[in-house]
Amino acid sequence: MAAAVRTAPGPRGPGAPVLVADAVGKRFGGVQAVDGISLTMAPGERIGVIGPNGAGKTTLFKLLAGDELPTAGTVELFGQDVTRVGTARRARLGLGRTFQVSNLFRDMTVLDNVRVAARGGTPRARVFWRPQRPKDEISQRALASLESVGLSRRAQDTVADLSHGEQRQLEIAMALVTEPEILLLDEPAAGLSAVERSTLRRLIEELPRTLPILLIEHDMSLALGLTDRVMCMENGRHVVTGTPQEVRDNETVKAIYLGRRDKK
Amino acid sequence: MTRDRKVGLGAMALLLLALASYPYLGTSGYQVSIASTVLIAAILASTVNFLAADGGMASLGHGAIAGAAAYGAGWASLQGHSMATQIALAMVVGILVTTVYGVLSMRTNGIYFLMVTLALGMVVFGLAYRLSSVTRGENGITGIERPEVLAEPWAFYLFLVGCFAVTTAALWVVSRSPFGATLRGIRDSESRMRSLGYYVPAYKLGAFMISGTIASLAGLLAVWHTHFVSPSATELGRSVLLIVMVLLGGLGTTLGPLVGAAIVILVENVVSNSVERWPTVLGLIFILTILFARAGLVGSAAKVLRRRRRGTDAGEPDTAEPAGLTTTTTIP
Ligand SMILES: Nc1ncnc2c1ncn2[C@@H]1O[C@H](COP(=O)(O)OP(=O)(O)OP(=O)(O)O)[C@@H](O)[C@H]1O
Numbered sequence: 001m002a003a004a005v006r007t008a009p010g011p012r013g014p015g016a017p018v019l020v021a022d023a024v025g026k027r028f029g030g031v032q033a034v035d036g037i038s039l040t041m042a043p044g045e046r047i048g049v050i051g052p053n054g055a056g057k058t059t060l061f062k063l064l065a066g067d068e069l070p071t072a073g074t075v076e077l078f079g080q081d082v083t084r085v086g087t088a089r090r091a092r093l094g095l096g097r098t099f100q101v102s103n104l105f106r107d108m109t110v111l112d113n114v115r116v117a118a119r120g121g122t123p124r125a126r127v128f129w130r131p132q133r134p135k136d137e138i139s140q141r142a143l144a145s146l147e148s149v150g151l152s153r154r155a156q157d158t159v160a161d162l163s164h165g166e167q168r169q170l171e172i173a174m175a176l177v178t179e180p181e182i183l184l185l186d187e188p189a190a191g192l193s194a195v196e197r198s199t200l201r202r203l204i205e206e207l208p209r210t211l212p213i214l215l216i217e218h219d220m221s222l223a224l225g226l227t228d229r230v231m232c233m234e235n236g237r238h239v240v241t242g243t244p245q246e247v248r249d250n251e252t253v254k255a256i257y258l259g260r261r262d263k264k
Numbered sequence: 265m266t267r268d269r270k271v272g273l274g275a276m277a278l279l280l281l282a283l284a285s286y287p288y289l290g291t292s293g294y295q296v297s298i299a300s301t302v303l304i305a306a307i308l309a310s311t312v313n314f315l316a317a318d319g320g321m322a323s324l325g326h327g328a329i330a331g332a333a334a335y336g337a338g339w340a341s342l343q344g345h346s347m348a349t350q351i352a353l354a355m356v357v358g359i360l361v362t363t364v365y366g367v368l369s370m371r372t373n374g375i376y377f378l379m380v381t382l383a384l385g386m387v388v389f390g391l392a393y394r395l396s397s398v399t400r401g402e403n404g405i406t407g408i409e410r411p412e413v414l415a416e417p418w419a420f421y422l423f424l425v426g427c428f429a430v431t432t433a434a435l436w437v438v439s440r441s442p443f444g445a446t447l448r449g450i451r452d453s454e455s456r457m458r459s460l461g462y463y464v465p466a467y468k469l470g471a472f473m474i475s476g477t478i479a480s481l482a483g484l485l486a487v488w489h490t491h492f493v494s495p496s497a498t499e500l501g502r503s504v505l506l507i508v509m510v511l512l513g514g515l516g517t518t519l520g521p522l523v524g525a526a527i528v529i530l531v532e533n534v535v536s537n538s539v540e541r542w543p544t545v546l547g548l549i550f551i552l553t554i555l556f557a558r559a560g561l562v563g564s565a566a567k568v569l570r571r572r573r574r575g576t577d578a579g580e581p582d583t584a585e586p587a588g589l590t591t592t593t594t595i596p
């Protein structure tokens with residue numbers, strides 16, 4: 001898989017942050033979903049974001065991915081101000097992501113889902129006079145990506161036939177095939193069984209260490225086990241940031257999560 | 265080549281052969297004329313079908329696009345321009361109108377897309393009515409000729425069979441291309457396509473342009489057939505009938521538009537001779553189809569055939585397949 005990930009290009013020097021959110025906020029009418037969150041992500045860094053339901057994790061995620069424009073603050077991607085830049089453009093800059101709520105192409109085969117992802121935004125997607133070919137480079141890449149998440153034997157099945165866990169794996173295959181330089185994962189383990197969870201955990205652990213990952217997760221053990229640094233949010237606000245151990249031992253986090261650890 | 269595809273291509277070849285031999289089966293001039301109307305409507309309906317099935321964009325403005333192209337040819341003919349100019353002007357006007365539609369609608373979805381195309385169709389209708397220095401208003405433009413070589417009704421009919429074959433094949437190819445897969449991706453989830461780096465509006469505009477260009481061609485063919493264009497060619501009712509044709513035949517099927525067009529045109533022209541309320545008859549057929557064959561006639565027939573074949577492949581007793589049905593097999 002390592003070969004599939006380009007090394008980040010750039011005007012920015014080595015060690016310069018790949019993603020910077022500076023006091024971003026998002027207000028929906030009367031709800032301040034995200035309130036002045038700042039976040040800096042170094043190359044190759046893995047950051048976890050935890051917090052209870054409605055803490056604003058997905059909203060923060062959307063601000064970073066470009067699905068929502070912030071009502072306050074700025075976002076920088078690879079040293080470039082992208083605060084007002086749309087989702088497609090950020091994807092082309094190298095931002096890959098998965099969705100919390102699955103919106104896979106249900107009528108297509110698993111392979112076709114990944115093929116559409118692999119062509120994302122390239123001139124190949126504009127070819128309209130030639131059929132999709134099973135042996136071309138796009139298909140090879142799609143199959144390799146399916147292989148890396150352990151889904152190759154389901155390539156010809158339609159998405160509707162996949163289990164929930166397999167759909168989450170497909171989500172990741174689709175993000176990886178775009179060869180992202182930063183990967184955002186929104187609750188990849190939501191609704192998975194214990195076995196599926198450990199499969200997913202291994203999958204994320206095996207991703208190249210050079211790939212920076214922002215992992216949003218309810219499940220503390222997963223979020224803390226896979227990351228270098230964790231941020232906890234509540235009611236849109238920053239609570240604490242630190243190493244997994246520091247966050248685990250933090251009194252406020254304990255209070256927020258008390259009795260919630262086996263929820264979901 | 266998969267078996268499905270072979271069956272589909274074989275059925276298509278048979279159908280084209282049948283269509284092409286139609287004028288030589290002792291058919292009357294009137295019958296050939298009706299068949300020509302069906303083919304033109306089928307081409308137009310297939311453009312609506314493509315946009316709705318692959319792009320998820322149901323248009324209520326395609327009648328007006330075709331009508332605008334027809335006016336382009338009509339105006340050129342009125343000014344005494346050459347045939348080449350008439351053809352060029354029809355396509356230019358049609359494609360211009362398509363571009364306006366496309367640019368204004370590419371950021372909309374579902375019902376909003378429908379309303380934008382509907383409103384633009386009304387604008388075209390209004391212009392056809394009011395801009396009488398160009399369109400001759402309510403009277404319309406008459407005496408529009410088609411090229412010399414196509415003057416004979418059977419020659420024109422055969423030309424239409426060719427046009428139908430070419431446009432159907434073109435849309436089929438587009439639908440199976442990477443562009444087609446991209447469109448279906450956008451139809452199913454715009455947000456995901458954006459996050460994969462696709463500029464969604466550009467693809468929607470592209471699909472609209474392909475559809476509108478072929479619709480413009482259909483408009484030119486229509487005016488060559490009837491030698492006449494009036495505001496009624498751009499009426500909302502025409503566009504509604506196109507949607508009815510698509511749904512009757514089966515959304516997303518290759519031959520559905522032809523079957524749907526045949527039913528609508530036959531009811532409109534033949535049944536109306538004996539039954540005054542032909543729209544009621546059409547409405548009944550439509551309701552029955554939606555109730556008992558929701559995938560449309562072609563779509564449902566293809567489903568039945570596929571299920572049956574799967575049954576026989578599994579070793580179940582072979583129930584005789586009605587031979588006639590194979591010609592309606594769609595390329596799924
Ligand atoms: N589009 C929206 N319009 C209005 N309010 C919204 C919108 N999206 C989110 N919110 C509100 O913002 C707050 C944060 O929601 P968000 O989805 O970001 O939480 P979350 O941390 O991802 O929760 P979960 O763990 O349940 O996924 C919630 O109160 C939610 O109701």
Ligand SMILES: [Mg+2]
Binds near residue numbers: 057058059100
């Ligand atoms: Mg969430």
